[in-house]
Amino acid sequence: MLTGEEIAGELGRTFGGFEAAGLPPGTDWVRGKVRDIIRLPGELIISTTDRISAFDRVLGELPFKGEILNTLSLHWFALTGDILPNHILESLSPRTVRVRRCRVLPVEVVVRGYLSGSAWRDYEAGREISGLRLPPGLKENQKLPQPLITPSTKEDQGHDRPLSVEEILRTGLVEGKVWAQVERAALALFERGTRELAPRNLLLADTKYEFGLYQGELILADEIHTPDSSRFWFADSYPGLFEASRPPQGIDKEYLRRWLMEAGFMGNGPVPFIPPEVWIETARRYLQAYELLTGGPFIPHGAGKEEEAAVLRAAL
Ligand SMILES: Nc1ncnc2c1ncn2[C@@H]1O[C@H](COP(=O)(O)OP(=O)(O)OP(=O)(O)O)[C@@H](O)[C@H]1O
Ligand SMILES: [Mg+2]
Known part of the structure; x- marks a missing residue:
């Protein structure tokens, strides 16, 4: 794996988005928190x-993160194509893909194998979890008898709100027939992820999928089984830590979240100064995630802004 020094050398060479790429004037593009997106007819x-x-909140730029996330998603899209078609049409660069432009369902489809995070907080407070009532006596991070779908809203601003299936169907957010397909696909994808990761000593604790309708058909969009959308835990240390009521050892964004919380930041007010060593450690964890999830080394392509701009211009 890349060393801390090699990562440090990349801190000033990150790709922050399309302004840097100098797109032709008039290009129709939008900015998500993590992705920049050019809109073309149907694509x-x-x-x-x-x-x-x-x-x-966007906190800054992390060396290699875009390449890692995109490459990981491509890895999983290829491994799950038999379950459901996905949005990928073509890979343009290590960070850039051409996709089918679909109508993304306005629901984040969260699947959980373990009682953790916001689901645990709801359960502990005696609330339903996206409309589900679990039996009493469960512990934090306990394995659920079977994976649960706990949908939430897809908010443009601020935090997502839990949604019950009843509310999704009653308000017509998703049509009943489509929702049945979503549930089946989400559980099958989760099972596939779980099965692929078992020999790698990793548990898929929970994840989020985005589905869309393309020419009337359900497809998988956005990203799949990345450290931004999922929590992964080490399988071997999980039982002992769980018995000791200690948090599982994971390879997700928890390191940075915890650092921020200790600095007193939970999303409100100004973002604190994040020192280089925290960036480097966070980048190291994304690299580690890539290598553990795929079983192969991460080879940075290190495409510069110029190269990326040329790829985009050629694709338009
Ligand atoms: N195939 C697709 N067709 C249409 N929209 C898509 C497709 N794949 C992903 N998207 C949308 O593109 C956006 C991806 O950008 P990004 O991940 O940066 O957004 P985000 O921060 O998660 O959410 P937001 O859109 O609220 O900024 C998401 O809104 C996602 O729903
Ligand atoms: Mg996203």
Whole structure:
């Protein structure tokens, strides 16, 4: 894996987005928190930038992050294509893909194998979890008898709100027939992820999928089984830590989240100064995630802004 020094050398060479790429004037593009997206008839060009967000705020740019996320998603899209078609049409660069432009369902489809995060907080407070009532006596991070779908809203601003299936159907957010397909696909994808990761000593604790309708058909959009959308835990240390009521050892964004919380930041007010060593450690964890999830080394392509701009111009 790349050393801390090699990562440090990349801190000033990250890809922050399309301004840097100098797109032709008049290009129709939008900015998500992490991705910059060019809109074309029936298609999108999605570039995963190096921006990193936590608590729904963009905090800065992390070396290699865009390449890592995009390459990981491509890895999983290829491994799950038999379950459901996905949005990928063509890979344009290590961070950029051409995709089918679909109508993304306005629901984040969260699947959980373990009782953790916001689901645990709801359960502990005696609330339902996206309309589900779990039996009493469960512990934090406990494995659920079977994976649960706990949908939430897809908010433009601020935090997502839990949604019950009843509310999704009653308000017509998703049609009943489509929702049935979504549930089946989400559980099958989660099972596939779980099965692929078992020999790698990793548990898929929870994840989020985005589905869309393309020419009337359900497809998988956005990203899949990345450290931005999922929590992964080490399988071997999980039982002992769980018995000791200690948090599982994970390879997700928890390191940066915890650092921010200790600095007193949970999404409100100004973002604190994040020192280089925290960036380097966060980048190291994304690299580690890539290598553990795929079983192969991460080879940075290190495409510069110029190269990326040329790729985008050629694709338009
Ligand atoms: N195939 C697709 N067709 C249409 N939209 C898509 C497709 N794939 C992903 N998207 C959308 O593109 C955006 C991806 O950008 P990004 O991940 O940066 O957004 P985000 O920060 O998660 O959310 P937001 O859109 O609220 O900024 C998401 O809104 C996602 O729903
Ligand atoms: Mg996203």
